[in-house]
Amino acid sequence: MKKQLPYFILFFALPIIAMLWWWGLFSSASFEIATSPVYDYVYLDAEGPYSKLSSKQNEVLFYMKQQNIAHGASLSLVMTDPRTTSYKELLARTGFVVDHPVEVKEPLKLGHIEPQKVAVAQIKAHPLLAYGKTYSVLLDYCKAHDMKLILPTVEILDHSVLRVEMPLEKKAGENS
Numbered sequence: 001m002k003k004q005l006p007y008f009i010l011f012f013a014l015p016i017i018a019m020l021w022w023w024g025l026f027s028s029a030s031f032e033i034a035t036s037p038v039y040d041y042v043y044l045d046a047e048g049p050y051s052k053l054s055s056k057q058n059e060v061l062f063y064m065k066q067q068n069i070a071h072g073a074s075l076s077l078v079m080t081d082p083r084t085t086s087y088k089e090l091l092a093r094t095g096f097v098v099d100h101p102v103e104v105k106e107p108l109k110l111g112h113i114e115p116q117k118v119a120v121a122q123i124k125a126h127p128l129l130a131y132g133k134t135y136s137v138l139l140d141y142c143k144a145h146d147m148k149l150i151l152p153t154v155e156i157l158d159h160s161v162l163r164v165e166m167p168l169e170k171k172a173g174e175n176s
Contacts, residue, residue, distance in 0.1 A: 029123040029130075029137045036120075036165050039113040039154065041075045042104055043095030049087045050078065053094045060095040063108050071096035073158030077111075079151060097156070113154065118165040130162040131155075138166050 042064055046056040057074055064071055079091040093111060104110050119141050121134035142149050154165040 027123055027125050027129075027133070029121045029133045031122075031137050031141065032120050033168070034118060034120050035115050036113070036118045036154070038115055039075065039097060039111075040099070040101050041093075041095050041097050041111045041113075042069060042071065042102065042108050043075070043077075043093040043111050044107060044109065046092045046094050047088075048090060050082060050090055050092060053092060056094050057096070060108065064096065067105055067108070069098065069102050069104065069108075071098055073097050073156050076155040077113075077152040078155060081149060081151060093152075117168045118154075119168055120163060120165050122161065122163045124161045126160070127157065127162065130157075131164075134162055134164040138164060 042060060044056055044060050044063075046053055053076055057076075061071070073096065075095060075097050077093040079093070080089065082090055093109075095108075095111075101110060101112065119138060121137040123130050123133050125133065138153070139149065150167050150170055152167075156163045156165075
């Protein structure tokens with residue numbers, strides 16, 4: 001057994017640890033209060049589990065390519081809280097950031113978000129790990145300030161960096 005231990009470490013344990021490190025398992029999400037930029041985005045509405053948003057984004061991408069619309073990072077607006085809403089009733093908008101307002105044809109829609117004061121959690125990690133870590137930081141902030149998670153949150157995924165922005169003030173007429 002003692003002769004096999006170095007081989008086990010070298011050929012099994014170290015590669016697994018290296019892969020988990022590369023995926024961001026040992027990374028922490030950063031946090032800051034900031035003013036978000038203006039976002040113009042092309043999107044489709046999504047209903048159901050948030051784990052299926054990537055397939056809806058692929059659909060958006062398909063239509064954007066048909067309409068020759070250039071895009072930037074992926075963007076999702078999370079409209080409902082999965083902790084309090086049935087997974088079948090979850091609502092989101094998902095699509096891609098564009099440099100400026102563009103003309104879109106059905107079924108695509110164009111969205112715009114004005115600058116606002118936001119709590120930002122950001123991490124470079126694999127999406128399987130990133131979403132939990134960023135929302136954990138935002139929920140810790142909410143708990144420390146005796147407040148609820150304010151929706152919609154804006155999720156931007158660009159080059160393996162997930163940025164989640166939570167507005168710090170609810171706009172008139174919005175529900176949580």
